[in-house]
Amino acid sequence: MLAGLLARVIYLQQVAGLPFFHDPVGDSALYLERAREILDGRFLPDGPFFYGGILYPWVLAGSALLFGANLYPVVLLQACLGCLTAWLMHRLVLAASLDPGMPEARAAALAAAAGALFYGPFAFLEADILMVSWTLPLVTGAALLMMRAVRSGAGATPWRGAALLWWAGVALGLTATERPNLALLIPCAAAWTWIVLPPGRRREAAALAAAALAVLAGIAAMNRAASGRWVLLTTSAGINFYIGNHAGASGTFDEPWSGTDRAFAARETDLRRAGVQMARRLSGRELDEVEASRFWLARGWEWIASNPGDAGRLYARKLALLWNAREVPNHLHFGFLREAAPALWLMPLGFAVAAPLGLYGLLSPAVRRTRARGGSSLLALFTAAPMLSVLPFFVADRYRIAVVPALVAASGPAVVRLAGLLASRATRPGGVLRSGLVAAAAAVSLAPMGETDRSRDYWLMAQALKKQGRLEEAISWYSKASAASPRDSALRNNLGVALMQSGQHARAEEEFRKAIAAEPDLPLPHKNLGLLLLRAGRTAQAIESLRRSDALQPGDPEVAAALSAAGSARPSP
Numbered sequence: 001m002l003a004g005l006l007a008r009v010i011y012l013q014q015v016a017g018l019p020f021f022h023d024p025v026g027d028s029a030l031y032l033e034r035a036r037e038i039l040d041g042r043f044l045p046d047g048p049f050f051y052g053g054i055l056y057p058w059v060l061a062g063s064a065l066l067f068g069a070n071l072y073p074v075v076l077l078q079a080c081l082g083c084l085t086a087w088l089m090h091r092l093v094l095a096a097s098l099d100p101g102m103p104e105a106r107a108a109a110l111a112a113a114a115g116a117l118f119y120g121p122f123a124f125l126e127a128d129i130l131m132v133s134w135t136l137p138l139v140t141g142a143a144l145l146m147m148r149a150v151r152s153g154a155g156a157t158p159w160r161g162a163a164l165l166w167w168a169g170v171a172l173g174l175t176a177t178e179r180p181n182l183a184l185l186i187p188c189a190a191a192w193t194w195i196v197l198p199p200g201r202r203r204e205a206a207a208l209a210a211a212a213l214a215v216l217a218g219i220a221a222m223n224r225a226a227s228g229r230w231v232l233l234t235t236s237a238g239i240n241f242y243i244g245n246h247a248g249a250s251g252t253f254d255e256p257w258s259g260t261d262r263a264f265a266a267r268e269t270d271l272r273r274a275g276v277q278m279a280r281r282l283s284g285r286e287l288d289e290v291e292a293s294r295f296w297l298a299r300g301w302e303w304i305a306s307n308p309g310d311a312g313r314l315y316a317r318k319l320a321l322l323w324n325a326r327e328v329p330n331h332l333h334f335g336f337l338r339e340a341a342p343a344l345w346l347m348p349l350g351f352a353v354a355a356p357l358g359l360y361g362l363l364s365p366a367v368r369r370t371r372a373r374g375g376s377s378l379l380a381l382f383t384a385a386p387m388l389s390v391l392p393f394f395v396a397d398r399y400r401i402a403v404v405p406a407l408v409a410a411s412g413p414a415v416v417r418l419a420g421l422l423a424s425r426a427t428r429p430g431g432v433l434r435s436g437l438v439a440a441a442a443a444v445s446l447a448p449m450g451e452t453d454r455s456r457d458y459w460l461m462a463q464a465l466k467k468q469g470r471l472e473e474a475i476s477w478y479s480k481a482s483a484a485s486p487r488d489s490a491l492r493n494n495l496g497v498a499l500m501q502s503g504q505h506a507r508a509e510e511e512f513r514k515a516i517a518a519e520p521d522l523p524l525p526h527k528n529l530g531l532l533l534l535r536a537g538r539t540a541q542a543i544e545s546l547r548r549s550d551a552l553q554p555g556d557p558e559v560a561a562a563l564s565a566a567g568s569a570r571p572s573p
Helices: 002-016 027-039 056-067 072-096 103-117 120-126 132-151 160-178 180-196 199-227 237-243 262-267 271-283 289-306 308-322 334-340 342-346 351-363 375-390 397-423 428-445 455-467 471-484 489-501 505-518 523-535 539-552 557-565
Strands: none
Touching (some): 002 072, 002 103, 002 334, 002 342, 027 056, 056 072, 072 103, 072 120, 072 132, 072 375, 072 397, 103 397, 120 132, 120 334, 120 397, 132 160, 132 180, 132 375, 132 397, 160 180, 160 199, 180 199, 180 375, 237 271, 262 271, 262 489, 262 523, 289 308, 334 342, 351 375, 351 397, 351 428, 375 397, 397 428, 455 489, 471 489, 489 523, 523 539, 523 557, 539 557
């Protein structure tokens, strides 16, 4: 535990030194904005919740109240939660063992805890401003409470089992507030409890379901108070479903309009607003967030029904991505953080280790015989349900991560079993064969499934450096981003803006013109080129560029002011 915490602290020191740490982007920035609203007394949002991590801004607000704008205390607390997850996993493996006092059981529990402490993606997510690092101990703790409830015998305190299951339900309900797809765990866990408990105690299963539903009801009531609409969790289900089910979907996150309407994608970077606006455009109706979500759900189902073959191949690809060793980015990129903060290598284990060993621990009859009644099925449930809940949407590292605790817990007994086989001369051939199969499965999981676009990583660095006024460094990272995605006109435009702000006008003009040549219908390069030319006194050319920007995106006040300054009236529509 101390070694795992020390490794995390060293890693956090490096991450905290990165330019974007205290000025994050994406979902993290939205959570911080919501935290500021809470501190200002706006306890309810302006509409129904869209993003998961519904309760996370309250954590950030509490941290801001105590520590100000410093985000380091938050990630340090999350690193401690990572160590708590390892301790819970140790207890879970013991609780699931047939005889927790046996040396093999204790060794298996220690192996699983070590696997959690030095699992790199856990530490990576703990250093991010996201609620997922809180979800992992909740998932592991829920499984532990369920196992202990089942094992509480007739001599236990009355209602002890029901109390344990109640708290397991609370944990699962809180898990669903972070990742709404994990709500699937609630009925599955209640069903498992009802099946595994003795007939005389099956009514206790209702405690788990009741507690989880109470948490969900509280969120629904908050949505009702905020918007006047009944929404169980979030309104993002529709667009997330369509992202994972449309022509051209890759199984990973990619806004469905990014390839067909680049100007819209460049202008509307907030998925919540963009989803509603595009739904209104396509439907020809004025839709609110709830109606837009239903619109996207209907379009996704329509595509599946019309293209069953393509849908089947897409779902097969998603399943393969879920079992692939690659950490598919949706926010920050695991591989990039390993380069930018090399201490992440102090936690060297990854999915290529956890998945094959975990599967062996779940499927091996010899390992299964070492577990108490319900132990193997519980770990299988906490592996399968989170995985199945992701398939209808798209695959990303922080969506798959909920599968990992059960796999790591199953891997502990697998390690002990394989080590025992290899240690004895009589069983060594069988041990070598089984270890070879595990290694082969790891090799298969390492097969490449597409390249990650590194341009976003470089853009992230550039944006943060630019905001801090470090323009020359920002230009270097913008250049790397543009080189990584040479067809991305938005990146060239960003580079051009930074060059213009640093006084390198000739290079800026070159980048704006390259962006326009690549994507003539993107308004921003036309606008910025016009502003640059206007400052240089090339008024006629400036007016031409500004008018083109105005035609592509009418109503931009900056363009209107520039045209007025150039002595040109805005052309009639």
